[in-house]
Amino acid sequence: MLKLEHVDKAYADHHALNDINLDFKEHETTVLLGPSGAGKSTLLRSLNLLEEPEKGIYKIGDHTIDFSKDISNKEKLQIRQLTGMVFQSWNLFPHLTILQNITEGPIHVLKQDKIAAQKDAMHLLELVGLVETKDRFPNQLSGGQQQRISICRALAMKPEYMLFDEPTSALDPEIEAQVLRVLLKLAKEKQSMIVVTHNLEFARRVADKIVFLENGQIEFEGTKDEFFNHPTERIQAFLTGMKL
Amino acid sequence: MWETIVKSTPEIVGAGIKYSIPLALISFVIAMVIAVATALARTTEPKGSGVAKSCFKVLRWIISFYIWLFRSTPLLVQLFIVFFGLPSVGIQLDAFTAGIITFSLNTGAYCSESVRGAIISIPKSQWEAAYAIGMSYPQVLFRIIFPQAMRVAIPPLSNSFIGLVKDTSLASSITILEMFTVSQQIAAKNYEPMLMYCMVAVYYAVFCSILSIGQYYLEKYTSRYIVNGG
Ligand SMILES: Nc1ncnc2c1ncn2[C@@H]1O[C@H](COP(=O)(O)OP(=O)(O)O)[C@@H](O)[C@H]1O
Ligand SMILES: [Mg+2]
Numbered sequence: 001m002l003k004l005e006h007v008d009k010a011y012a013d014h015h016a017l018n019d020i021n022l023d024f025k026e027h028e029t030t031v032l033l034g035p036s037g038a039g040k041s042t043l044l045r046s047l048n049l050l051e052e053p054e055k056g057i058y059k060i061g062d063h064t065i066d067f068s069k070d071i072s073n074k075e076k077l078q079i080r081q082l083t084g085m086v087f088q089s090w091n092l093f094p095h096l097t098i099l100q101n102i103t104e105g106p107i108h109v110l111k112q113d114k115i116a117a118q119k120d121a122m123h124l125l126e127l128v129g130l131v132e133t134k135d136r137f138p139n140q141l142s143g144g145q146q147q148r149i150s151i152c153r154a155l156a157m158k159p160e161y162m163l164f165d166e167p168t169s170a171l172d173p174e175i176e177a178q179v180l181r182v183l184l185k186l187a188k189e190k191q192s193m194i195v196v197t198h199n200l201e202f203a204r205r206v207a208d209k210i211v212f213l214e215n216g217q218i219e220f221e222g223t224k225d226e227f228f229n230h231p232t233e234r235i236q237a238f239l240t241g242m243k244l
Numbered sequence: 245m246w247e248t249i250v251k252s253t254p255e256i257v258g259a260g261i262k263y264s265i266p267l268a269l270i271s272f273v274i275a276m277v278i279a280v281a282t283a284l285a286r287t288t289e290p291k292g293s294g295v296a297k298s299c300f301k302v303l304r305w306i307i308s309f310y311i312w313l314f315r316s317t318p319l320l321v322q323l324f325i326v327f328f329g330l331p332s333v334g335i336q337l338d339a340f341t342a343g344i345i346t347f348s349l350n351t352g353a354y355c356s357e358s359v360r361g362a363i364i365s366i367p368k369s370q371w372e373a374a375y376a377i378g379m380s381y382p383q384v385l386f387r388i389i390f391p392q393a394m395r396v397a398i399p400p401l402s403n404s405f406i407g408l409v410k411d412t413s414l415a416s417s418i419t420i421l422e423m424f425t426v427s428q429q430i431a432a433k434n435y436e437p438m439l440m441y442c443m444v445a446v447y448y449a450v451f452c453s454i455l456s457i458g459q460y461y462l463e464k465y466t467s468r469y470i471v472n473g474g
Contacts, residue, residue: 050375077379080377081377081378084377085373085376087373091369091370093370094392094470104387108387110378138469139471157378
């Protein structure tokens with residue numbers, strides 16, 4: 001269970017999140033849509049505590065955080081382990097091999113046994129079809145391959161929720177499919193996911209729920225049927241803009 | 245000529261092993277500790293209460309002042325102040341200690357800039373990716389940032405180290421019996437200044453060349469993940 005209540009986040013000159021109330025159910029895929037600058041990344045990064053909103057309540061697992069109070073370092077690290085982040089530009093660790101990239105967290109954060117961590121990592125590499133790259137360094141891989149590895153890196157921590165921030169926006173359309181295939185697999189396995197994307201086709205196929213964000217506010221929250229078949233005027237404008 | 249060379253070599257090299265190399269090594273280790281600590285203080289954003297932030301601000305100001313001070317005054321003058329000047333305010337140091345303190349602070353000031361440059365050359369996204377998998381600040385620093393920053397820092401740090409080795413010859417002016425002092429003393433006795441000073445120059449060059457070779461392998465090792473193709 002992941003829940004936000006009355007969350008507010010402002011940057012120096014800009015109100016990025018405005019009274020956000022959201023529920024993300026387990027084993028569901030929530031797709032977060034909205035125009036550029038709507039606050040989608042800020043929302044996702046707040047769940048991973050890379051950003052800290054000024055106000056609001058955040059509940060995940062057994063944790064309840066009040067953003068208006070100081071969060072202890074220990075709790076911060078624990079919550080980060082519950083949320084696996086996949087960045088738009090993947091951000092693999094260039095000085096570590098592919099296998100080390102995936103086992104870094106399990107071994108040094110979760111203190112797992114090295115052999116067991118490597119075994120798990122090999123299973124993940126199988127899942128994304130990149131077993132043969134295990135001893136290479138990230139810059140020997142293509143963007144689409146690196147993004148699939150970064151998904152493995154996040155999955156290796158066994159997070160409760162996977163967070164994807166436009167995971168395919170930096171990729172060519174033909175490579176995008178390789179990454180989306182992994183997301184589809186995860187959705188089918190009922191991994192809890194929150195996905196920011198501009199790929200409407202993907203939203204149509206896997207979204208259990210769609211959240212539409214605009215100017216830091218939730219404009220819509222509901223099923224994909226409602227979203228695509230009975231859009232409000234603003235959503236209609238957004239959808240039309242996307243197709244152009 | 246060969247006889248003179250063979251006769252004076254043990255003395256000069258002995259002085260190198262006894263004073264020049266320890267001076268350079270110990271000073272460089274201390275300088276690196278100073279450099280990393282000050283570079284971190286200057287690249288980390290403090291969090292927490294207003295008081296802590298103000299203290300941090302003062303600390304940064306002190307660090308900037310220290311770096312400015314040691315980079316804008318001559319090393320020889322610094323040595324004289326520490327060894328000949330401080331006794332007049334009641335701080336009496338033996339020559340070797342005075343040398344270590346001055347060389348460490350001087351080299352630390354230069355290396356601080358190199359280390360800071362290397363740390364800020366690593367993109368913020370690397371910090372974020374490491375934090376995102378639940379790493380603590382020390383883990384991010386030692387496992388993700390430093391290994392990458394090393395690659396950037398090694399060339400300028402090697403320069404500083406090699407510079408330091410040569411600068412230890414300035415310790416002759418504060419009565420330390422290092423290589424250059426000893427060669428001066430021998431030259432005064434055998435009236436062969438040309439030969440003695442060329443000899444000591446060669447020994448410095450040998451030490452520095454060994455360091456350059458070390459630098460080459462370190463650079464190779466820390467760049468092993470920069471591979472083309474694939
Ligand atoms: N670090 C930051 N400092 C200042 N403003 C920011 C920062 N990050 C994002 N913003 C602003 O906050 C708003 C929301 O940004 P973001 O969450 O990145 O939107 P989205 O991901 O939906 O495109 C934008 O107007 C953006 O310019
Ligand atoms: Mg964004």
